Amino acid sequence: MSQSIHRAALVLEHVSVRPRTQSEIAALLDVHRSTALRILQTLTEAGLTRRRPDGTYGIGYRLAGLASLAAEQFDLRDIARPTIAELGRECGHTIHLAVLDGAQIVYADKIESAGPVRMHSQVGQPVRLHTSGVSKAILAWQDTATVDRMLAGYEYERFTDTTITSREAFDADLAGIRERGWAVDDGEFEPFIDCVAMPVRDARGSVIGAVSITALRALADLDALEALLPRLAAATERISTDVGWRP
Amino acid sequence: MSQSIHRAALVLEHVSVRPRTQSEIAALLDVHRSTALRILQTLTEAGLTRRRPDGTYGIGYRLAGLASLAAEQFDLRDIARPTIAELGRECGHTIHLAVLDGAQIVYADKIESAGPVRMHSQVGQPVRLHTSGVSKAILAWQDTATVDRMLAGYEYERFTDTTITSREAFDADLAGIRERGWAVDDGEFEPFIDCVAMPVRDARGSVIGAVSITALRALADLDALEALLPRLAAATERISTDVGWRP
DNA sequence: ATCTGTGTTGCATAGTGTGCAACAGTCGTG
DNA sequence: CACGACTGTTGCACACTATGCAACACAGAT
Known part of the structure; x- marks a missing residue:
């Protein structure tokens, strides 16, 4: 199992409940702030999370898009x-x-x-x-x-x-x-x-x-x-x- | 940026279009079959993909669940x-x-x-x-x-x-x-x-x-x-x- | 029976993800 | 206005994980 991908999935679980700050994510995953930032940056680049105007991270529109695309599955x-x-x-x-x-x-x-x-x-x-x-x-x-x-x-x-x-x-x-x-x-x-x-x-x-x-x-x-x-x-x-x- | 997480996101993009075999994923990502398997195993464990009865991988129900949870965002x-x-x-x-x-x-x-x-x-x-x-x-x-x-x-x-x-x-x-x-x-x-x-x-x-x-x-x-x-x-x-x- | 392609696993190691230190910015407090 | 605390960010060395490889198992076609 890939630890990094597992962490990314945990990030998605946490931010889907409500938008979270980068520090919250670091604490929830028990990783360094810079590690949390890089995970969030990669997820955001892919559209799975997005940085909101207030600096918190929430679920990205592309994630909803993927679910919609796959609806028939x-x-x-x-x-x-x-x-x-x-x-x-x-x-x-x-x-x-x-x-x-x-x-x-x-x-x-x-x-x-x-x-x-x-x-x-x-x-x-x-x-x-x-x-x-x-x-x-x-x-x-x-x-x-x-x-x-x-x-x-x-x-x-x-x-x-x-x-x-x-x-x-x-x-x-x-x-x-x-x-x-x-x-x-x-x-x-x-x-x-x-x-x-x-x-x-x-x-x-x-x-x-x-x-x-x-x-x-x-x-x-x-x-x-x-x-x-x-x-x-x-x-x-x-x-x-x-x-x-x-x- | 995290290469592993980026690859996982690419997997999600590809399987949302239609279910794919593990070998297809390996070819699309240009990685070894065993690498593709581990990425898919981790995504499946998180519920973001799922292995269908015919052996192909599609989008997992939890991904739709995350999008639903986050609908208000x-x-x-x-x-x-x-x-x-x-x-x-x-x-x-x-x-x-x-x-x-x-x-x-x-x-x-x-x-x-x-x-x-x-x-x-x-x-x-x-x-x-x-x-x-x-x-x-x-x-x-x-x-x-x-x-x-x-x-x-x-x-x-x-x-x-x-x-x-x-x-x-x-x-x-x-x-x-x-x-x-x-x-x-x-x-x-x-x-x-x-x-x-x-x-x-x-x-x-x-x-x-x-x-x-x-x-x-x-x-x-x-x-x-x-x-x-x-x-x-x-x-x-x-x-x-x-x-x-x-x- | 044989061949081919796909899926799977253990393992060595290439190379990536990580934490650290240092820095920047913001906000609250005195 | 200065200061301290906290959060966000970046470059870098290196710890350790993700990777490809070899070998094997299995299924399907011939």
């Missing part, structure tokens, strides 16, 4: 796949990854269970917003304007006795999800198929996706699924960390 | 100020910088001319969309949904004989702007005050702002302002480059 699905595969192996149920994709939520990935039942959810297809755990785990943490936009004209079609059929009831459900940190689908779309779901966050803490564990009630009822919440929490925290979120 | 106004100040000195007229700010366009900065006339545009205030050069230079390159959203319910108030007073005429004007690359305000808000404006782009080429040169017609008519277009083009290209755009 950031596929949550790729990064989440090993983690949800492991979760599927551990608990033996169907695992879904869904992502917020513009104004809709789509299934991004799916780990089929080894059991006799196949869930008919399809990767790439939109998620039904009012019944599925993943969509509720995403919507619960979106701002009101986004939720309003996504639910404008939405039809709360009844599928089973537990289907939510009004915006008021849906909002109440989302409030409960925010409170406890996870969502459920209590046979709301198909009788006897339940799931639990938790959100995936990006670097800024915004919810960009969700992962769920789904099972036929005869194999694992909601209590059994809720017992898996610690594993689900570990998986979504791992995925969030992998895409840049820090607790 | 990216103030187009700060970066544009020296360039528009120089443009103002060179041509002796009033210079405006406007930015796309959510669903509106606002004046972000203004360089007053040394002449007797003061434009009453105010930094921080919204721009009148159908008459000003900067707003048209921004709107011309927004997607239809954005333009529709911004112009929903908009009142095309007539101020002078040249004011545009319909959405159809406005759209035709925007089409002309796209074709020639710059916008004008031909006394559309106040008689005898004209301007030319050009767009500012971000790293992905999206138009995020515009710069204009405004003058009293008695001092510089539209022909005189159009003669300044090369200087205006150089200024907007400089600002765009400074915020990460590459031709």
Whole structure:
């Protein structure tokens, strides 16, 4: 590993939190002031940091430019796949990854269970917003304007006795999800198929996706699924960390 | 300057365009394969690059995370100020910088001319969309949904004989702007005050702002302002480059 | 089975990144 | 206004790290 490059990366971490003076950087890295200056000069020449008018160093515009250029490479699905595969192996149920994709939520990935039942959810297809755990785990943490936009004209079609059929009831459900940190689908779309779901966050803490564990009630009822919440929490925290979120 | 850190920055530039193999990186940097591997290993450990399942290296999620964390530091106004100040000195007229700010366009900065006339545009205030050069230079390159959203319910108030007073005429004007690359305000808000404006782009080429040169017609008519277009083009290209755009 | 290209590792050393001393500039205090 | 403290900057000697090399492992093509 390259010590100099590692130090440069640490500089970027520190200045991304807030702009820092050269002496602060020297102290944080435990190096001499002249060493800090040279690291900052090189990073600034590359556009990764910039010297602000007040003499502090902040993140440079080119760093944002690089992230933008590479936007197509950031596929949550790729990064989440090993983690949800492991979760599927551990608990033996169907695992879904869904992502917020513009104004809709789509299934991004799916780990089929080894059991006799196949869930008919399809990767790439939109998620039904009012019944599925993943969509509720995403919507619960979106701002009101986004939720309003996504639910404008939405039809709360009844599928089973537990289907939510009004915006008021849906909002109440989302409030409960925010409170406890996870969502459920209590046979709301198909009788006897339940799931639990938790959100995936990006670097800024915004919810960009969700992962769920789904099972036929005869194999694992909601209590059994809720017992898996610690594993689900570990998986979504791992995925969030992998895409840049820090607790 | 640190050669190692400079090389790391070059690696980031190259892999942001598209994912690359380790050997490609070695060739691009003109270093040994083992050197390229160690640079990539250090960047990957820091999350700035990541090794994809196919063995190539792309930009890492943490880089996007750093840019997100630092989003509040990216103030187009700060970066544009020296360039528009120089443009103002060179041509002796009033210079405006406007930015796309959510669903509106606002004046972000203004360089007053040394002449007797003061434009009453105010930094921080919204721009009148159908008459000003900067707003048209921004709107011309927004997607239809954005333009529709911004112009929903908009009142095309007539101020002078040249004011545009319909959405159809406005759209035709925007089409002309796209074709020639710059916008004008031909006394559309106040008689005898004209301007030319050009767009500012971000790293992905999206138009995020515009710069204009405004003058009293008695001092510089539209022909005189159009003669300044090369200087205006150089200024907007400089600002765009400074915020990460590459031709 | 063989060849080629790519990825990886341990190691010696070329050469770079480092800290130091000295200097310059700024700001607060008396 | 002078002084001290702190921060920023530069040239330089050298400590030590980043480098290329050789050797090896592996995958894919022939």
